[in-house]
Amino acid sequence: MSDEVWMLDIAKKQLLDNILSLRFSIALVLCFVLMVFSTFMSIEDYARQAGDLSDFLRPDQYKEAAAGHRDIPRLGEGPTPVTRRIPTLKVLSRGLGENTSLIATIRPFVGAIYGQKAFVTNTARDMFPTIDLVLVVTVVVSLLAMTFTYDSISGEKANSTLKLLLSNSVPRYKILLGKTLGSYISFLMSYVPSLIGVALLMLLHPKIALTGSQWWAVVLIFIISIIYAKVFFCLGLLVSCRTKDPKTSLLTLLAAWAFLALIIPNFSPYLAAEIHPARTPYEIEAELNRIGFEEAEAAWNRVREFMGPALEERLREIMTSRNLKPVPGGSWNLDYGTWSDGARWIIWDIEDENASNELQWACSRSARTELRNVTSRSLKVKHDHISSIRKQMALSKAFSALSPVAAFTYLATDLANTGIRDEGHFRRTVDVFKNEFVVYAGEKLANQKFLDRPDVSDMPSFRYEPFTAVAIARGDLIHLLLLALFSIVFFMAAHLSFLRYDVR
Amino acid sequence: MKLIIWKEIAENIISYRNLIATALCIVLFLSSALIMTRDYQNRQTNYSLRDAMGKTRTGLRPKIARSPTPLSVLARGLDDNMGRLVFIWWSQPRKEVGADVVDPGQRNPLFSLFDAPDFVYIIKITMSILALFFAFDSICGEKERGTLRMMLASGGSSRSGIILGKWLGGYFSFLICLLPAVLLVLIWLAVHPAMNMKGEDWGRICLIVLFSIVYISIFFLLGLLVSTLTHRGSTSLLIILLLWVVWVIGSPNLGVLVAESLSPIPESLAFMAEKSAIGQRGFDSQMDSFEAYWQADDRYIAKVNQQADLVQKLTRLSPMASYTYLSTALARTGAAESQRYKCAVIDWDRDMRRRADLDMREYNKQMEDYNAGRLSSPPKRPKGAYEWAEEVPFDYRQMTLTNALGTVWVDIFLLTGFNVALLMAAYLSFLRYDVR
Numbered sequence: 001m002s003d004e005v006w007m008l009d010i011a012k013k014q015l016l017d018n019i020l021s022l023r024f025s026i027a028l029v030l031c032f033v034l035m036v037f038s039t040f041m042s043i044e045d046y047a048r049q050a051g052d053l054s055d056f057l058r059p060d061q062y063k064e065a066a067a068g069h070r071d072i073p074r075l076g077e078g079p080t081p082v083t084r085r086i087p088t089l090k091v092l093s094r095g096l097g098e099n100t101s102l103i104a105t106i107r108p109f110v111g112a113i114y115g116q117k118a119f120v121t122n123t124a125r126d127m128f129p130t131i132d133l134v135l136v137v138t139v140v141v142s143l144l145a146m147t148f149t150y151d152s153i154s155g156e157k158a159n160s161t162l163k164l165l166l167s168n169s170v171p172r173y174k175i176l177l178g179k180t181l182g183s184y185i186s187f188l189m190s191y192v193p194s195l196i197g198v199a200l201l202m203l204l205h206p207k208i209a210l211t212g213s214q215w216w217a218v219v220l221i222f223i224i225s226i227i228y229a230k231v232f233f234c235l236g237l238l239v240s241c242r243t244k245d246p247k248t249s250l251l252t253l254l255a256a257w258a259f260l261a262l263i264i265p266n267f268s269p270y271l272a273a274e275i276h277p278a279r280t281p282y283e284i285e286a287e288l289n290r291i292g293f294e295e296a297e298a299a300w301n302r303v304r305e306f307m308g309p310a311l312e313e314r315l316r317e318i319m320t321s322r323n324l325k326p327v328p329g330g331s332w333n334l335d336y337g338t339w340s341d342g343a344r345w346i347i348w349d350i351e352d353e354n355a356s357n358e359l360q361w362a363c364s365r366s367a368r369t370e371l372r373n374v375t376s377r378s379l380k381v382k383h384d385h386i387s388s389i390r391k392q393m394a395l396s397k398a399f400s401a402l403s404p405v406a407a408f409t410y411l412a413t414d415l416a417n418t419g420i421r422d423e424g425h426f427r428r429t430v431d432v433f434k435n436e437f438v439v440y441a442g443e444k445l446a447n448q449k450f451l452d453r454p455d456v457s458d459m460p461s462f463r464y465e466p467f468t469a470v471a472i473a474r475g476d477l478i479h480l481l482l483l484a485l486f487s488i489v490f491f492m493a494a495h496l497s498f499l500r501y502d503v504r
Numbered sequence: 505m506k507l508i509i510w511k512e513i514a515e516n517i518i519s520y521r522n523l524i525a526t527a528l529c530i531v532l533f534l535s536s537a538l539i540m541t542r543d544y545q546n547r548q549t550n551y552s553l554r555d556a557m558g559k560t561r562t563g564l565r566p567k568i569a570r571s572p573t574p575l576s577v578l579a580r581g582l583d584d585n586m587g588r589l590v591f592i593w594w595s596q597p598r599k600e601v602g603a604d605v606v607d608p609g610q611r612n613p614l615f616s617l618f619d620a621p622d623f624v625y626i627i628k629i630t631m632s633i634l635a636l637f638f639a640f641d642s643i644c645g646e647k648e649r650g651t652l653r654m655m656l657a658s659g660g661s662s663r664s665g666i667i668l669g670k671w672l673g674g675y676f677s678f679l680i681c682l683l684p685a686v687l688l689v690l691i692w693l694a695v696h697p698a699m700n701m702k703g704e705d706w707g708r709i710c711l712i713v714l715f716s717i718v719y720i721s722i723f724f725l726l727g728l729l730v731s732t733l734t735h736r737g738s739t740s741l742l743i744i745l746l747l748w749v750v751w752v753i754g755s756p757n758l759g760v761l762v763a764e765s766l767s768p769i770p771e772s773l774a775f776m777a778e779k780s781a782i783g784q785r786g787f788d789s790q791m792d793s794f795e796a797y798w799q800a801d802d803r804y805i806a807k808v809n810q811q812a813d814l815v816q817k818l819t820r821l822s823p824m825a826s827y828t829y830l831s832t833a834l835a836r837t838g839a840a841e842s843q844r845y846k847c848a849v850i851d852w853d854r855d856m857r858r859r860a861d862l863d864m865r866e867y868n869k870q871m872e873d874y875n876a877g878r879l880s881s882p883p884k885r886p887k888g889a890y891e892w893a894e895e896v897p898f899d900y901r902q903m904t905l906t907n908a909l910g911t912v913w914v915d916i917f918l919l920t921g922f923n924v925a926l927l928m929a930a931y932l933s934f935l936r937y938d939v940r
Contacts, residue, residue: 022739022742022743023742026742026746030746030749030750034754034758037758038757038758038761041758041761041762041764041765042761044765045761045764045765048768049771052770052771052773052774053771053773053774055774055777056773056774056777095617096613096616096617097616099613099616116588116605116606117585117605118600118601118605118772119590119600119601119602119603119604119605119846119849120601120602120772120804120805120808120846120850121772121808122769122808122811122812122815123582123585123812123839123842123843124760124811124812124815124816124819124839125760125763125764125811125812125815126582126585127581127582127819127825127828127829127832127839128756128757128759128760128819128825128828129619129757130757130760130761131753131754131757131758131760131761135753135757139749139753140749140753140754143745143749147742147745150738151738155738246738247641247645247737247738247741250738250741250742250745251521251637251741254633254637254741254745255524255528255637258629258630258633258634262629262630263532263621263630265618266618266619266620266621266625267535267536267539267621268614268618269612269614269615269617269618270539270540270542270543270620270621271539272612272614273542273543273546273612274539274542277546278612280546280547280549280550280553281550282550282551282553282554282589283549283550283553285553286553323885323888389612392612393612393613393614396612396614397614409617409618413617419617420613420614420617423613424613
């Protein structure tokens with residue numbers, strides 16, 4: 001027999017052995033039940049959420065909100081909400097879950113404020129990660145992949161069949177290739193039906209409809225999951241070539257798996273934060289608020305100076321009659337909110353139209369200066385903080401690069417538009433719009449009286465386009481290469497180990 | 505039996521497996537303690553800045569945040585959730601239930617992608633697997649080596665003596681690997697200046713350690729049971745791997761999905777839209793409208809609690825869920841504590857508004873008397889809700905240890921029950937084990 005025929009015979013034998021084994025049935029049933037069932041439940045959950053939020057996530061909502069502001073300062077104070085659609089592929093990968101931003105409220109004087117999880121929620125569910133395809137693949141499939149190879153070589157040795165196999169003239173690398181081929185085909189036979197089941201479910205379920213790009217993303221997630229499983233498959237092979245009995249192989253593999261899947265990804269962000277600490281969120285927020293407060297105070301002082309003591313005394317009277325406390329030694333108490341509220345009351349109170357108009361122009365000028373100063377001073381603080389967070393994230397990703405689980409999680413969540421890449425993209429798009437809107441509100445303040453109703457027909461438009469599957473695959477190429485590299489390195493190491501394997 | 509216990513311990517202590525396990529435990533627990541303590545300090549710094557937050561944005565609105573709990577270093581649980589800064593504003597009853605959560609700015613989103621590697625996480629995931637490693641071949645391994653037949657044939661040990669000896673000896677040698685690491689963590693917590701633990705905290709820590717030992721014992725017994733049902737170590741390992749996946753990963757997470765489907769709650773934004781219809785009705789006073797909004801809120805909260813109850817019931821099929829509920833309750837970061845805290849915030853807000861309303865009614869009555877000449881001087885201006893909030897500040901008292909244990913007695917019962925059931929099953933299975 002030629003070497004190739006030998007190799008194919010070994011592959012066939014391995015394939016049949018595996019198909020008839022307990023692990024094949026376990027893998028087939030477990031993958032199918034967990035993946036199809038969790039996807040079905042996730043689709044139902046997605047449909048319910050999409051139905052509940054359809055009114056709140058309308059793409060043109062920000063235009064309606066801006067048109068509803070009854071005067072220019074309100075346009076600057078907001079809120080003007082911009083939104084994006086719920087990522088459909090969260091049914092496969094929840095990613096950041098409830099921390100995924102769907103709504104950002106633009107308040108030009110303050111910035112962009114992102115929606116937060118409500119105060120009253122079911123906290124019991126926060127205790128466990130919700131199961132989805134990505135969790136099943138990272139934990140269950142990786143474990144199952146290893147069970148197909150942990151005894152490829154050490155099992156043959158324990159059964160004393162390895163000696164017999166090598167007594168033939170077939171080279172060792174062909175034996176290894178034959179075993180790998182047979183095991184891998186049998187693994188795919190147990191895993192691929194689950195992927196087909198998930199794809200069919202998504203195709204036939206009436207509550208979900210995917211676009212062309214989303215189907216590409218699904219296909220890529222499936223392919224990457226196969227590459228990911230291959231990493232653990234090759235790791236199993238390597239350990240099997242380094243140990244003498246299957247029990248030791250499996251024990252070593254489980255220890256390695258626990259480290260790769262459960263320890264490295266979870267420790268990485270904390271380790272990165274330790275090495276490259278960033279300022280805490282409240283520190284940043286407190287500094288931004290201080291800037292906002294100082295500028296609001298300066299703006300109100302400019303208006304007070306223009307008003308003169310008589311009007312200021314009148315404002316004090318108005319406030320007292322409304323049961324509000326003016327600030328000692330001044331008039332408007334900034335603790336109540338914005339000075340524009342006080343300006344409105346006094347403007348409405350002035351009977352002389354010319355005097356009222358002059359005060360309105362003075363208020364508009366002061367508000368515009370405030371907006372410009374707040375924006376320029378805040379920008380530096382935010383920029384420094386975001387750079388620091390990005391460095392921390394890069395470091396965390398570098399640490400987690402040691403784990404194929406982290407690489408697969410980044411890839412799958414990004415492809416499903418529920419990961420950190422998409423969150424960053426949405427926030428950047430919101431920032432660009434916010435900057436345009438600040439300039440726009442500034443122009444309105446320069447060209448219209450304080451209490452004029454703003455005409456927002458020419459306002460900048462906001463449109464969020466998530467990354468396409470191809471763009472994400474290109475951007476996350478490093479993770480894909482890492483997965484491929486893990487497979488190749490483990491396989492090569494297995495090959496070298498087997499060449500030196502003591503068959504006695 | 506004593507001989508078997510000593511044999512197990514002596515064999516295990518000098519084994520390569522124990523050495524690796526001890527080193528792994530020390531590295532994992534110590535690095536976790538180090539990282540989580542640092543994280544706790546950062547959260548403390550963050551918390552101390554809460555008053556500087558939103559000075560202009562919030563004005564006199566009451567700002568509330570629960571300070572980070574020192575025991576969250578061991579069991580993070582819902583500490584982050586309770587530590588979020590919330591504001592209560594005047595028209596709150598018309599809007600979001602309870603309070604308005606404020607975005608504290610940009611943070612590293614990678615923290616949301618993976619679980620916090622605290623003490624409880626390491627116990628429930630890594631140590632459960634490690635315990636299985638220690639037990640998977642206790643019986644079938646002896647059979648494979650041919651020593652089981654000899655042990656029984658010598659007449660020195662009965663079957664019950666062997667199984668109990670294997671259990672006690674094996675588990676004790678596992679604890680020998682685990683306890684030095686736990687001891688180092690406790691020393692770290694005792695000497696770290698930021699932790700400042702009090703007497704009750706140490707009691708809670710001891711209970712967390714005790715229930716961790718009970719939880720791990722379940723997996724050790726599971727390994728022992730499977731080893732009495734199989735004849736080869738590798739088969740045993742494969743089966744316990746499957747059981748671990750289903751029991752620890754599959755069951756709790758699927759339980760959440762099923763509960764959400766069986767007992768759905770509307771998204772909070774959609775609920776707020778529903779509430780806006782209440783505003784269309786005519787009310788005699790603002791307080792009457794608030795009471796109507798609060799009734800709607802109470803119905804929503806009841807639905808949320810119903811779903812939470814269902815999640816807890818379904819997930820308790822897994823000992824991992826029971827252990828999570830138990831350890832977080834002891835660390836003051838559990839679901840019951842969170843529910844209680846939120847109820848306290850809501851009740852306090854309502855109380856302030858009711859006090860202000862009573863004041864206003866009294867003021868109006870006195871004003872009528874004054875206008876009618878029945879009072880000589882005008883009444884004093886009534887206090888608003890915010891002024892009441894300043895006078896009677898929000899003061900939340902955390903659950904006492906007894907109350908906390910009362911909320912998780914089911915979990916204590918379940919963890920003990922799983923142990924007893926698995927021990928019985930292993931014992932019965934070994935009585936019928938074919939030693940040939």
